[in-house]
Amino acid sequence: MAANVKTSSPSSLGRALDILSLFSVASPLLTAEEIAAVLGYTRSTAYRYLKELCDAGLIANAPESAYTLGPRIVELERMLALTDPLYRAGQQVLASEHCDNHALLLHSLYQDKVLCIYKVGPDVLRHNGQQITIRRARGIPFSLFQGAASLAALAHLSSHRIKQAYLGNEEAVRAAGLGQNWLEFRHALAGIRRSGYATSYEQITPFVMGIAVPILSLQDQRLIGSLARACPSAAMPSDSVPRHAPALRALSLRIAQEYARITHA
Known part of the structure; x- marks a missing residue:
């Protein structure tokens, strides 16, 4: 875990919530001393925020004076699954889809990240006798500049939002091969918008490619999310992608229609 990372949140609430961002698969248990060191808090400040988070159920006490994520998060996750219109729309449309050696993944935009919120299909794909675990799974956030699902969403953000994303992440843009400057x-992104879909080959998972389309509001074409199909790269060479994209776009349109029905009910 990185050390001496200063929090940028200006409010006490924001500074307390910054603690939640420190928990990860690699660091599921944290002590007050570790939290104070990483965020630059005094020990007394760290303990005060930890108590508030514990009282809210967002974190919980763990053995050896450590803390872990709390049960309130499980409760909120369940509530989200029952109430989030994009999740509900995706579940309604995709639940009946038959996925043989490919998966359909529904994504939502989260700050400068893209998060898979619902998946249909296997967790493991077959490729030349090997089994490949799809890394882009539900609940795992990915960069806005990496993978088809991210690029399909990025290309359909507002011009202002795209410019902000670029200015704050120029190195990440260059590393992703999306251009050496703003014009490139x-x-x-204009090319992605023209084609109506984005692709990526083995950026997230070896031997797996992704094709993704945006999900746009029927009313004003505002970005709602993105829908991706992940399959073995050998199953979809680049010259066959245009033949598969329309089916994915049809699903995204159905999700948008269901989203509109839910939000206007």
């Missing part, structure tokens, strides 16, 4: 980046 804008040109790359």
Whole structure:
């Protein structure tokens, strides 16, 4: 875990919630001393925020004076599954889809990350006798600049939002091969918008490719999320992608229609 990372949250609430961002698969248990060191808090400040988070159920006490994520998060996750219109719309449309050696993944935008919120299909794909676990799974956030699901969403953000994303992440843009400058980046995203889909080959998972389309509001074409199909790269060479994209777009349209029905009910 990184050390001496200063929090940028200006409010006490924000500073307390910054603690939640420190928990990860690699660091599921944290002590007050570790939290104070990473966020630059005094020990007394760290303990005060930890008590507030414990009282809210967002974290919980663990053995050896450590803390872990709390049960309130499980409760909120369940509530989200029952009430989030994109999740509900995706579940309604995708639950009946038959996925043989490919998966359909529904994504939502979260700050400068793209998060898979619902998946249909296997967790493990077959490729030349090997079994490959899909890394882009539900609940795992990925960069806005990496993977088809992210690029399909990125290209359909507002012009202002795209410019903000670029200015705050120029190195990440170059590393992702999306352009060496603003003009090249804008040109790359324009190409995605023209084609109506984005692709990536083995960026997230070895031997797996992704094709993704945006999910746009029927009313104003605002970005709602993105829908991706993950399959073995050998099953969809680049010249066959245009033949498969329309089916994915049809699903995204059905999700948008169901989303509109739910939000206007």
